[in-house]
Amino acid sequence: MRQVYSILVNNHAGVLSHVAGLFTRRGYNIESIAAGPTEDATITRIVIVAFGEENELDQIAKQLRKLYDVREVEQISYNQAVTRELVLATIKAPISQRSEVIQLANAFGAQVINMTDDTVTLEASGNDHKVRTLLKAFEGYGISQMARTGMISLPYDGMPEDWEPIA
Amino acid sequence: MAVATKAKSQTTKQPAKLKPKKISGAEIIYRSLEREGVKYVFGHPGAILLTLLDLFLERSKIKHLLIRHEQCAAHMAEGYARASGTVGVCLTTSGPGATNLITGITDAYMDSIPIVCLTGQVATTMVGNDAFQEADIVGMTRTITKHSYLVQSTDDLAETIQEAFYIARTGRPGPVLVDLPKDVLLGDGLYQIPEKVDLRGYKPTTKGHPRQIQRVAEAIKESKQPLLYVGGGAIHSEAHKEILKLAETAEIPVTYTLLGAGAFPSAHELSLGMLGMHGTAYANYATMECDLLIAVGARFDDRVTGKVSEFATRAKIIHIDIDPTAIGKNKAADIPVVGDARQVLAEVNKLVKPQKRALWKKRFQNLRAEYPLSFDSPEGAPIKPQEAIVALSEEVGDKAVITTEVGQHQMWAAQFYNFTFPRQFISSGGLGTMGFGFPAAIGAALARPDKLAIDIAGDGSFQMVMQEIATAVQYDIPVKVFLLNNATLGMVRQWQDLFMDRRFSEVDFDSSPDYVKLAEAFGASGRRIVDKEEIRPAIQEMINTPGPYILDVIVDPDELVFPMVPAGGATKDMIVRDSRKKVLQGKLSALPDN
Numbered sequence: 001m002r003q004v005y006s007i008l009v010n011n012h013a014g015v016l017s018h019v020a021g022l023f024t025r026r027g028y029n030i031e032s033i034a035a036g037p038t039e040d041a042t043i044t045r046i047v048i049v050a051f052g053e054e055n056e057l058d059q060i061a062k063q064l065r066k067l068y069d070v071r072e073v074e075q076i077s078y079n080q081a082v083t084r085e086l087v088l089a090t091i092k093a094p095i096s097q098r099s100e101v102i103q104l105a106n107a108f109g110a111q112v113i114n115m116t117d118d119t120v121t122l123e124a125s126g127n128d129h130k131v132r133t134l135l136k137a138f139e140g141y142g143i144s145q146m147a148r149t150g151m152i153s154l155p156y157d158g159m160p161e162d163w164e165p166i167a
Numbered sequence: 168m169a170v171a172t173k174a175k176s177q178t179t180k181q182p183a184k185l186k187p188k189k190i191s192g193a194e195i196i197y198r199s200l201e202r203e204g205v206k207y208v209f210g211h212p213g214a215i216l217l218t219l220l221d222l223f224l225e226r227s228k229i230k231h232l233l234i235r236h237e238q239c240a241a242h243m244a245e246g247y248a249r250a251s252g253t254v255g256v257c258l259t260t261s262g263p264g265a266t267n268l269i270t271g272i273t274d275a276y277m278d279s280i281p282i283v284c285l286t287g288q289v290a291t292t293m294v295g296n297d298a299f300q301e302a303d304i305v306g307m308t309r310t311i312t313k314h315s316y317l318v319q320s321t322d323d324l325a326e327t328i329q330e331a332f333y334i335a336r337t338g339r340p341g342p343v344l345v346d347l348p349k350d351v352l353l354g355d356g357l358y359q360i361p362e363k364v365d366l367r368g369y370k371p372t373t374k375g376h377p378r379q380i381q382r383v384a385e386a387i388k389e390s391k392q393p394l395l396y397v398g399g400g401a402i403h404s405e406a407h408k409e410i411l412k413l414a415e416t417a418e419i420p421v422t423y424t425l426l427g428a429g430a431f432p433s434a435h436e437l438s439l440g441m442l443g444m445h446g447t448a449y450a451n452y453a454t455m456e457c458d459l460l461i462a463v464g465a466r467f468d469d470r471v472t473g474k475v476s477e478f479a480t481r482a483k484i485i486h487i488d489i490d491p492t493a494i495g496k497n498k499a500a501d502i503p504v505v506g507d508a509r510q511v512l513a514e515v516n517k518l519v520k521p522q523k524r525a526l527w528k529k530r531f532q533n534l535r536a537e538y539p540l541s542f543d544s545p546e547g548a549p550i551k552p553q554e555a556i557v558a559l560s561e562e563v564g565d566k567a568v569i570t571t572e573v574g575q576h577q578m579w580a581a582q583f584y585n586f587t588f589p590r591q592f593i594s595s596g597g598l599g600t601m602g603f604g605f606p607a608a609i610g611a612a613l614a615r616p617d618k619l620a621i622d623i624a625g626d627g628s629f630q631m632v633m634q635e636i637a638t639a640v641q642y643d644i645p646v647k648v649f650l651l652n653n654a655t656l657g658m659v660r661q662w663q664d665l666f667m668d669r670r671f672s673e674v675d676f677d678s679s680p681d682y683v684k685l686a687e688a689f690g691a692s693g694r695r696i697v698d699k700e701e702i703r704p705a706i707q708e709m710i711n712t713p714g715p716y717i718l719d720v721i722v723d724p725d726e727l728v729f730p731m732v733p734a735g736g737a738t739k740d741m742i743v744r745d746s747r748k749k750v751l752q753g754k755l756s757a758l759p760d761n
Contacts, residue, residue, distance in 0.1 A: 009368075
């Protein structure tokens with residue numbers, strides 16, 4: 001299964017490698033990792049997406065909580081949190097196809113940030129599903145370069161306690 | 168109380184705007200160690216530590232011992248911690264001084280032993296430059312410590328050391344490393360510490376959840392065939408009295424792990440001895456038959472469970488542990504309880520009513536009678552290691568703290584020594600570090616001057632650390648080495664005997680030192696024995712000779728450790744006795760249905 005971890009850590013040197021090390025030791029590939037400051041300058045939020053067996057993923061969460069520099073670990077399901085990812089992609093778009101590509105970009109609310117004679121570079125953000133659909137839509141034209149930030153996430157505020165996610 | 172009065176006197180003392188006085192980094196460390204109640208520091212010097220070492224010359228509150236190899240400094244700190252229940256401390260220089268600690272730190276991490284390792288480091292301006300004797304010890308030890316610190320400023324020193332000790336001894340104990348750059352040691356800073364350590368990300372749960380404790384008590388009441396399975400956590404939390412009370416009140420037999428030995432008296436009528444790969448047959452059979460397994464401070468290690476999917480399959484599992492990651496890691500728990508073993512069991516004991524289990528008691532007594540630990544000792548044959556340990560146990564008993572190295576002798580010690588009190592048995596369990604026992608015995612001797620520290624050793628392990636005889640002689644530490652000398656690496660040889668068609672490759676020592684002369688060369692004493700009749704008189708001589716002593720007991724190299732559950736096998740695959748004499752493999756009579 002796929003798991004999103006939202007991890008609050010002390011903003012100390014070496015914490016990121018320590019956290020990542022827990023995953024590598026168990027042989028789990030981290031699909032994406034994003035780290036950045038929070039509202040408190042002493043705290044960093046790391047968001048990790050990883051694949052694994054359910055009990056193993058829970059075990060990793062417990063081990064993360066044990067690290068001295070880890071403050072909080074949340075295992076997030078999609079329905080309970082806002083998740084966003086930023087993607088930059090250069091699409092092959094000769095003049096004959098340029099307007100088609102831009103039209104498609106508009107449909108996804110993506111911004112054109114650079115253009116050459118035969119490429120268009122786009123910036124788009126959205127949840128995991130949107131980013132994947134978008135990239136799939138441009139696959140046919142050819143994506144010559146791409147960079148993704150990895151997912152960042154915040155739990156929804158004010159979620160009622162008895163709220164159950166729709167499966 | 169002391170803290171409060173101290174704080175008061177400080178406030179009354181500072182009416183004027185007195186600037187707090189800065190002191191040297193070395194001074195801060197010394198004061199911090201003093202404040203933590205440290206009595207001994209096991210160390211090896213280096214140029215970076217000069218100013219700190221200088222303080223040990225004239226002050227007497229903390230004794231620094233000059234050891235001969237840094238790995239042994241860590242093991243001595245461990246031995247001290249394991250025997251005393253307090254934090255052990257070692258101090259080494261940067262680079263090789265620090266990297267030599269790694270085996271000892273890992274050993275402490277695997278067995279949850281509280282030690283604090285102080286290492287010198289090159290100056291902060293040089294860190295990362297591949298400077299002389301630089302090693303990234305913080306990076307290297309990240310996965311083998313509870314936490315590692317690189318101190319960046321002299322002002323942070325006092326608080327960091329306070330935190331290090333706090334982290335080492337609280338929760339599930341373990342090693343903490345503090346890396347001390349040269350400029351931090353040489354510089355001046357403030358000795359400032361908070362009154363109470365408060366770490367936002369570190370709050371171990373010690374009190375068990377009342378609902379879970381209720382469920383534990385109910386499960387015990389409903390169970391017909393319960394079994395207590397006690398690990399090292401029971402020793403760390405000093406839960407032995409509560410375990411005894413629970414076992415006797417509710418008539419529950421007790422089995423213990425290697426690290427749990429001593430948490431319950433070996434000779435008690437409810438004791439089944441050690442379980443696991445080389446545990447007693449009756450303890451292992453009891454795990455197969457029990458309907459409730461109460462794990463206390465144990466972690467379902469592979470050497471205990473064998474094939475985990477076939478371990479204690481009939482039992483409901485209660486798992487009490489202070490470390491939530493230990494629960495459900497190897498075996499799912501029906502009733503998990505996160506908390507300190509002593510506190511949790513004290514609460515459980517309030518709810519448990521006296522119970523009799525005549526049938527179950529008869530069953531495990533029969534198992535014990537049917538499959539006792541045994542060995543043959545024919546007339547004229549070489550000394551059997553087991554009989555040497557039985558003799559030692561009978562001659563010194565509870566007067567001694569026993570450490571071991573790793574291998575066959577370790578298993579025989581756990582099987583045949585009669586343990587009567589917690590912290591009596593000190594052994595490297597998780598990491599299985601050969602060469603652990605001798606330095607650990609030196610640490611234990613300092614922690615327990617009222618006891619005799621005896622290292623039950625194998626000759627393979629002892630050869631890894633024998634330079635520390637010099638340390639024992641220098642400080643006149645009366646540590647005794649009970650050397651079961653079979654001139655081979657017995658445990659590996661045993662596997663070759665059983666699984667490699669007796670092809671003994673790279674295990675036999677065709678050249679061994681003369682251990683008596685070796686002892687004498689270092690200024691210690693020793694004796695070699697080869698006859699059974701000599702065992703007891705020689706043990707008496709060992710006890711009565713002051714100072715370090717090596718008793719070189721020449722034993723039969725063909726003796727194997729049984730019972731044995733082959734690695735990866737299930738408990739039912741246990742080989743109960745030496746197959747060359749009598750086959751009793753997996754033949755368990757009359758397994759009752761519940």
